[in-house]
Amino acid sequence: MQIDRFELADIHHPVVLAKTIHTLLGELEKAVPITEVARELDIQEVRVDRFGGFEGMLLTDKARSTGCILANSSKGNRRARFTIAHELGHFLMERHQLSDGNGFKCMAQDIRESREGRMHLRQETQANQFAIELLAPAYLMTSLFKTDPDLRDAQRLRDHLDLSLEACVRRMVSSRDEPLAAVWSFKGQVRYFVKNDGFPFIAITRNGPLPKTTVAHHATANGRQGFTEMDETDPYVWTGRSHVELFEQTRVAPNGHAVTLLWAELPDEDDGSGLRELGMPGFR
Ligand SMILES: [Zn+2]
Structure with missing residues (x-):
């Protein structure tokens, strides 16, 4: 070198x-x-x-x-x-x-x-x-990313880059194109969260409990270690919005710590320009 x-x-x-x-x-x-x-x-x-x-x-x-x-x-x-x-x-x-x-x-x-x-x-x-x-340069990460966001990718990144899982989850959230957020919790209480620019508002608060209707709450309450699948969830409790499609996945660690990945699919804000691009008449 x-x-x-x-x-x-x-x-x-x-x-x-x-x-x-x-x-x-x-x-x-x-x-x-x-x-x-x-x-x-x-x-x-x-x-x-x-x-x-x-x-x-x-x-x-x-x-x-x-x-x-x-x-x-x-x-x-x-x-x-x-x-x-x-x-x-x-x-x-x-x-x-x-x-x-x-x-x-x-x-x-x-x-x-x-x-x-x-x-x-x-x-x-x-x-x-x-x-x-x-x-964590992009060229060392992208081959480890699957098509859809998945916390298992962050764990593989951790082992490949010899970095903490926390740093790898943050890096995944900031570098993927999808609207993503990650929420860290300890024994069912929110510690902190991060989100990328595309993700809507996060409605939960630090030190507050994980909302009871979430997959994260159930996964941490039963304490079973490992990953849940990425499942559709109630968007309102996480984002304060109901017209968002939201998916969540949690990884529960042995010591009461957990991290939850949130993936939003936002409704298209169609102002008619999409139709015009396709050569179709829009409303004026
Ligand atoms: Zn310093």
Whole structure:
């Protein structure tokens, strides 16, 4: 492997930066060797250990003349791989301002959540965008996707890319064309959710219960581990709308955690233009 940091100078967009690294790396057949990539890009040391008080740390200076990454492995090595990529993002995006004199210290909520707004949060969001684009490039994912959205694809992605299931579900939701959302729950209580641009409003609330009429509620209540099939469900309890066709599938884990994939089929908003395209007269 030979990649030169010089080739990445002046790239400030996280996605473009990660894609350029992949162009330099060439096609990989398996998970991105993130520690080797970081070392090639002038990170002198990557330490993965059960650190306390932070999720990831980058020791560096303003000019990025040197870099050392610490990644917390107390939530697993797959999570730590994402953290290494996140810190590498702070290192390469030289406009990111150091959080103290010695570099960056990133907490669990920095690495999971994507919020826009203040500079600190914008930097964290960009580091996460860089990390997922670097660790889950489109060409390593698409061959694993079946025709229809399926949580089993995210599980295969997890094993193929050596990433957490959570990161893979988020990536699947953001990269597929269908209107999708994912809801994470613990013992029947909603923890949080994400959706892509095409998915309508989500009517449930954080920390509230999974609605009783949902497949997710039944699957988590009976506690049987594994996947349900993708079934049609009541759209109103999930989206506050009844004129949407909605399907849901849940994966129940052994420890009370579950994730539910929602797939909406929206009614066509036909303004007559479709008819005109077909050469048929529309109403005026
Ligand atoms: Zn960070």
